[in-house]
Amino acid sequence: MKHAIRMALVAWMTMACTRTHAPARPVKSGSAPRLSIEAAAAGLDLKSPPAALAWSPDGAFLTYLEPGADGLNQLVGFDVKSKKLAVLVRPLDLVEKLVETEAEKAIRERxxxxxxxxxxxxxxxxxxxxxxxxxxxxxxxxxAAPGAVRLLSGDQARLPASAPLLDVKLSPDG
Structure with a gap:
């Protein structure tokens, strides 16, 4: 049920972001099905809406963050062409252990x-x-090959990252 609701949400976001500004057609009274608030919200986990929605530069993917079963945000992607929704990466797939320092907690709280x-x-x-x-x-x-991960920091790149990486930005040319 949650998967169907997520798919409907992604489809709605796709249409909302790509639709033209054509005038809306009036709906005849009684012709639209009635939907109760209870039916619309059934099965939704309202504590964890998708966050950080972003389209790929070519418009082929819609990505967002959502809490996984472990409570940690994971990256989810929707392929517009194939209409497939998949978890692209979980944080514990990237690092063995996620340890949050007091400084990181304070920054998150601020x-x-x-x-x-x-x-x-x-x-x-x-x-x-x-x-x-x-x-x-x-x-x-x-x-193209989720799971194919290349580390860009730590011992491999010798970045001076004894503290967490905050406010990371990607240069415009990649």
Whole structure:
């Protein structure tokens, strides 16, 4: 049921973001089915709406963050062409253990963020990869082969990241 509701939400967002500004046609009284608030909200987990909605630069994917079963935000993607919705990456797929320092907790509280896990992500201009900062790591995810992850920080790149990576930005040229 939740999957069907998520698919309906993604379809609605897709239509809302891509529709033209044609005038609405009036609906004849009694012709539209009646929908109660209870029926519309049935099965929805209103504590965890999708966050950080973003289209890929080519418009082929819609991505967003949502809490997973472990309570940590995970990155979810909807392929517009195939109409498939899938979890692209979970935070614990990227790092062995997510340890939040007191400084990180304080920053999250100041930003009024109650969730943890993946908090932000950025599409590369080529629409094939997504940059995801998690803890002290920067990870590049290949959309064509989810699970193909390349670490861009830590020992591999020798970035001075003894503290968490906050306010990460991707350069305009990727």
């Amino acid at each position: 930003r009024r963020q109650s969730a943890s896990g993946i908090m932000q992500y950025f599409w590369f201009p080529d629409s094939r990869r997504i940059l995801v900062p998690v803890g002290r790591e920067l990870v590049s995810i290949d959309i």
